[in-house]
Amino acid sequence: ADAQNQSLYSVSNKAKVQVFGAFGFGADSNTLGTTSNGDPVKLSAGGGSGIGVGAGYALSKSFDLDFDLGYQISSLTPAVSNAEGTFTRSYLLATVKYKVPVNSTMQLKFGLGAGLYRGGKMDVDTSAAPGGGKLLINFGNATGFHGTGEMEFNLENDLFFVFGLKYYAVTYSGGSGTFNGAPGTAKDQDGSGLDFLAAFGRYF
Secondary structure, three states: OOOHHHOOOOOOOOOEEEEEEEEEEOOEEEEEOOOOOEEEEEEOEEEEEEEEEEEEEEEEOEEEEEEEEEEEEEOOEEOOEEEEEEEEEEEEEEEEEEEEEEEOOEEEEEEEEEEEEEEEEEEEEOOOOOOOEEEEEEEEOEEEEEEEEEEEEEEOOOEEEEEEEEEEEEEEEEOOOEOOOOOEEEEEEEOEEEEEEEEEEEEO
């Protein structure tokens, strides 16, 4: 048993940095129109694609504390030729992760945390479609909560690769903006979603 424990992949008392990419799906969406086939064209405040950087510290063999700074963008689904639309935002997340070594090259991580979501912006241009126009809405800062599940792989020389999932719950409120230049307010947006994550980093 001692020999087996010695061979498990485990990191403690080390700092780390990483870069990551994300792609996911929003929990809710806005229907902005229809395609020529009658299918709805939607835009979500969650999901989409994103990139970011992270830093953290392996507090012990069982726990990590991570901080991630990211940017994410959602686009119209499906993409259409006569309209464009995005929902963009940035975020800063803090996550405590519980680690479970599996073998000499992999450990599982289960995390819970909270985050600050900034710069929520909906930018839609349907002016090329009948009855369309330009919609621009800016939302206030929001706080949210998230849970993560990850597999971390040891690549030797303190390098590592991570593949995982993140579910997050956040609501953007206080939206105000313009439609074809006329000012107005907007309903709250559910920015919750589920993302697939991939990261590459190094321990120091």
